[in-house]
Amino acid sequence: MTNALGFSVLSITAYVPIVGAILIMFLFSRQRPLAIKWFAFGVSLISLFFSLFMIPYFEPSNVQMQFVERAEWIPSIGVQYFFGIDGISLPLIILTTLLSSVAVLCSFSNIGERQKEYYVSLLILETGMLGVFMALDVFLFYVFWEVMLVPMYFLIGIWGGQRKLYAAIKFFLYTLFGSVFILLGFLALYFLNANPAYGSGEFTFNLLELYRMAPRLPENFQFWIFLALFVGFAIKVPLFPLHTWLPDAHVEAPTAGSVILAGVLLKMGTYGFVRFSLPLLPKASFNLVPFISLLAIIGIIYGALVAMAQKDIKKLVAYSSVSHLGFVMLGIFALNSQGLLGALLQNLNHGLSTGALFLIVGILYERRHTRMIADYGGLSSVMPVFTVVFAIAMFSSIGLPGLNGFVGEFLILLGVFQTSTVYAAFAVTGIVLGAGYMLWLFQRMMFGPVTHEENRNLRDMNRREVAYMLPILVLMFWIGIYPKPYLEIMEPSVKNLIQHVELARGTPESLSAQASEALRQHQYLTTEWSR
């Protein structure tokens, strides 16, 4: 547990946006939207800068938490202010800061009214998301997890489409419904840990302390707590059949809202499984692999089939998310390092490709105010730059070799194959279907003659639009062609996690002498977390 930098880089990254939001709230007049826009963009860039600044100081080989910040917060119930990141959270943090900056930039022209409130919400949302990925105290995690709901509710509810009120409250209630189960699960863990029969006998919400309880916690407790956490995280992912809030929220949200939803919010669900469910409840995780894999596979195929039937581009992309996230879940619950590594990489890939697709829809919507596929056609002759960008995003989503999607899917399949060939076989059909609906979408929109007169004079992408698409496209190629740096950041943490899960799933009595020695020495379980 180290902080290689002398200052609280995580807190700065996380709180710069909310401080910016407060400044906008009190210092900026709503008569000057331009100033607000550029200030918000500047704030999100500062946050992005600090998140990138961490990379050279981050030691991938060190599996302990880094850049740690920790202080007593509510000592009477054992809550700490505890931030720290490892190879699993660092990429997600950078994804968050990057997509937040993009989200601010892409809103310049498509948000016309109440801009002040809009950028305030967007920045508060960024703080909430970053906090979720940094918190290592489960209480703190929960606080950020819920804080984030409110600005998202406003983003959908105020600046959304026609059914915005319905979509906003549905999103809020659905996610909150899941969250409260997470809270109950956390509380159960907290009190079990305070019981010397299972845990350390201390009242603490420190996640790393709770990890140590994993080998000792009886299977039936693990099962029920897993189920409680599962409801919360699976709704966020969203895993079939808990996905029904997603199409509504995605379709009604403004472009930036959709980008953030798909790019970051969904990742919180999978992150929750990786950070909490697996290491805290390893036995239950192992026992429930068939159940979760089944849901993931149904999600992959069902999502793809429903996507194929959509007339609305945004809805199509939304359902493709259900399918892709099914993949990620399958990779996580392969419970081996290839699968998990692939899943985490695919998490990033999905954030980039789906984020890009939503931006593309947003660009079109701004020009034509329709999202129906049938209203387009033959755009390739009108908007050449746009066509290229769209094509790259589409191929990235399909998983064409050379682009990022391929690497992730390949690793996931590699991992899943080791667990079960049947799962892998079903998962592959999802890739085929994915190629089907994406190519068909592209064909209907871009090729052929221009079918609508209104489309004949559409403007191509302007410089600002190219500017925010460019970093995403670069990353797509980079991860696709040379994924090594990304995998290197994540791999040691992933291996450590898998090792922990492997060791902690056996009961102490049944462990061989060698295994229990390894367990005793394992990083997660032995490090002295000084109080």
Next chain:
Amino acid sequence: MPLKLPDINLFAIMPEIAMTVLVCLVLLVDLFVPQRRKALLGLLTLFGVVVTGLLTLPLIGMEADLFSDMYRVDSFAIFFKFIFLAITALTVLISMRYLSIEEIHLGEYYALVLFSVIGMMVMAGGSDLLTIYIGLELLSIPIYMLVGFMKRDLLSQEGGIKYFLLGAFSSGIILYGIALAYGITGTTNLAAMHAAFGETTGPNILLTLSVIMIVAGFAFKIALVPFHMWAPDAYQGAPTSITAFMSVGTKAAAFAGLLRIFAVAFEGIADQWAILLWLLAVFSMTWGNIAAMVQSNLKRLLAYSSVAHAGYVMMGLVVGSEIGMASVLLYLAVYIFMNMGAFTMVILLCRQNFRGDRVEDFRGLARAHPLAGIGFVIFFLSLAGIPPTAGFVGKFYLFSAAIESGYIWLALIGVLNSVLSVYYYFKIVANMYMAEPAGKVDISTSVPLRLALGLMVAGVLLIGVYPDPLISAAKASVAPFFQGASAIALVP
């Protein structure tokens, strides 16, 4: 034979004395203050409350039985005294301008509020069923009058009469319960009752009856389902400042009395009452939230929501552990800020000839008055239990108490209810932010009102972000009830 005089320690009841003096002073000064300048009385009351607060400070840490063990000063009573003083101060601040708008700015108003507060203090300090009963009456009677204070308003009259009839009825029931308990044990002193119960074994029908009656009577005062029927009418009819006052004040006082009775007298016979309180808690939470969803009047909506909140608080009593009791205190303290805050918003919208208490009156409010909108959102987030607000901390602590003692189902019902509640709270938020205003949205603000709102927002956020001092205080306040008890009883 020497006559044994009761131990009289006037220093220990300084807050009560100070408040009584203040009431007399207010009534007296009222005679010399012209009608247009009644706000002076408000300032006087405020000053008196602050002085009383200062007089209460030296009592912290004191523990004493007074007046032949009829009255007690301990950390528990002192915690509640501070709660009541905070409620009084906020009530006065939100009343001053509102009363002139409703044209009921009379000196008696402040005197009645203060009388009621003295009753609350007596309830929290009573260590004998009779003292608690006297406190309850002293608290209730002024509020009956205050609910019907707008004597030209039919709704106010209706609410006042309803509240009075049902309130008097419930007082009678409590008295009957006390009589039965006295019949069994031969005493009304809580500690002596506990000792007497220690000898009873097995089910005792009279005892059960007594417990049921006492609980039912208190449930009336707190407005727990199925004893909540009066609440929507009284809450809607009463002057809004009184609604705010009684929704937090009566509730806190009645819980203080109930807590002491159950923690001291009935502690040994938990099997007789736990299921009863469990049912009250679950019905109140669930029905309160469901009924609130369909309300179109904000005051009625908040009335049902306060029924639901009473149900949440009841969870802590059901659990009965140290954390459970502490969470009751914490939640009641937190509830002051958020619930009074929500009612203050109604006051903010109230203008001449315009009540401003319908849900649609809030259309577009946030656009016209962004700060008011943000304030309202913060109160509602807190009521719904979303971090980083005080309401979250309160609920968190309640649920953790339930989980700790193995009441998983109760906790589950509680959290699902707080999800339900988001629906109707955010219906109003949606009205404020996402609906077009129907016409011009005016608010009537004044310096005291702004000060009160600022204090309440600050309270909600500060407790939400840094709840440690309040949690510690709540824990310390209930600690005397649990001396010698074992620390943790874990999930089965």
